[in-house]
Amino acid sequence: MNVPLRASVKCSECPIRHRAVCARCDEDELALLEKVKCYRSYQAGEVILWRGEDLEFVASLVKGVASLSKTLEDGRTQMVGLLLPSDFIGRPGRERIDFDVTATTDVTLCCFERRPFERIVHETPNVAKRLMELALDELDSARDWMLLLGRKTAREKIATFIEMLVRRSTVTDFNGVQHDLSLPMTRDQIANYLGLTLETVSRQFNALKKEGIISFSDRRRFEVRDIAALHDATGDDADGGLID
């Protein structure tokens, strides 16, 4: 459990300043948080929190990708959430979590000890409010995921997954040109995310490739060649959830 502490960035220069739990804070409130925060890093594959473990800290994800997952007795596992920068780990008023949190890529967290943080939540409506928004956003995406898991075909699942990657990455740097995107996880992890096997994931990726909808420059980096066809393959309706 290698958890090197790293120097923190100043809040005012933090890349997730405007989206994380602190998004609505004014300067004074930010100073309050700044006093108790500390950075931690994890390598890809490291477990950040075990299911059932006592939560000693809560955190904002600053950099990288982490996943929430649940496992059945016999080892079948299902990811139940994907955390991207600005997402929050841990909940006010909860001492435990019922899933494992794992670093999918190298990850940097902005951590707060749970107790002091809860006091701040209690006294800072702007933090409490933002926390509520984040929880509701997660609920929305959990429900989209339920539709995918329960009703979509393998092909639709893969297409939806790719479309989500495109959307969540071009949000950050969009200037007309489509860059290569990279899969933040292995086929196996994608399978656990989509409720499939890794073989099916592989076959569906290659099917979309053969149809010219996507192309790979290497096993992890790809490009979308035909975004309309990709969308058609998702099974969603025309404007599906694009009401940002």
Next chain:
Amino acid sequence: MNVPLRASVKCSECPIRHRAVCARCDEDELALLEKVKCYRSYQAGEVILWRGEDLEFVASLVKGVASLSKTLEDGRTQMVGLLLPSDFIGRPGRERIDFDVTATTDVTLCCFERRPFERIVHETPNVAKRLMELALDELDSARDWMLLLGRKTAREKIATFIEMLVRRSTVTDFNGVQHDLSLPMTRDQIANYLGLTLETVSRQFNALKKEGIISFSDRRRFEVRDIAALHDATGDDADGGLID
């Protein structure tokens, strides 16, 4: 869209007083809510809210069962939530919802107009806090459901579903004796809940019946004969989530 208004029960005598959004309110706060509340009833099958529709009210479910569902272009549908008494419909700060809400059985709601309610939330930390708890509970059960949808077999899904019914109903009246339970929905609705077809649901019910794990007194009423075997069939581990 038949929405007869019904006389409200006094909050102090309300059956969901201690679990709903008002659970943490004191007498004064309750009076505030009492002033703006009103009851509405819906018949089984009626749509309470359409996806995308403007939310004019939010509500607590007082009596009955309602469901949240999402539908793909070609008609495949997936339930993404089941609302039981004390569950909340609608979210502060959200003007729309991205799923349909339908009355599964006859339903009674305790409604609040959205705007006045949001003002109350803003000024009443006890309501805001409870709303947060309810959202987090929903998030937890959404994640359990994702594991079920993504990784469980038809048999495990049915067993899990029955176990949930047992748990949520004996919570209310537990006195050692196990009464008949009734399925609050049709096979078709159960199928949409579990990500199956109605035929598979029917077959799995009958399989469990043949094995003596459950028995039916009629198509809707059943009894659990072997609760240990039922639990084994869920695929969950021994103490699975029973940390109430």
Next chain:
DNA sequence: CGCCGGTTTGACATACTTCAAGAGAAGTGG
């Protein structure tokens, strides 16, 4: 009585999994 929605049951189809083998990359140590 006859219809009707919900349900059961059977026969068949198939999407996905499972099992197995091999191909590429990527790292390790000599």
Next chain:
DNA sequence: CCACTTCTCTTGAAGTATGTCAAACCGGCG
């Protein structure tokens, strides 16, 4: 720099759980 291992990914062949289609059943109700 080259074996050697290891890990991830691909591809094929075969198996199976679940879906699809169709018919019959059942209880309730006009």
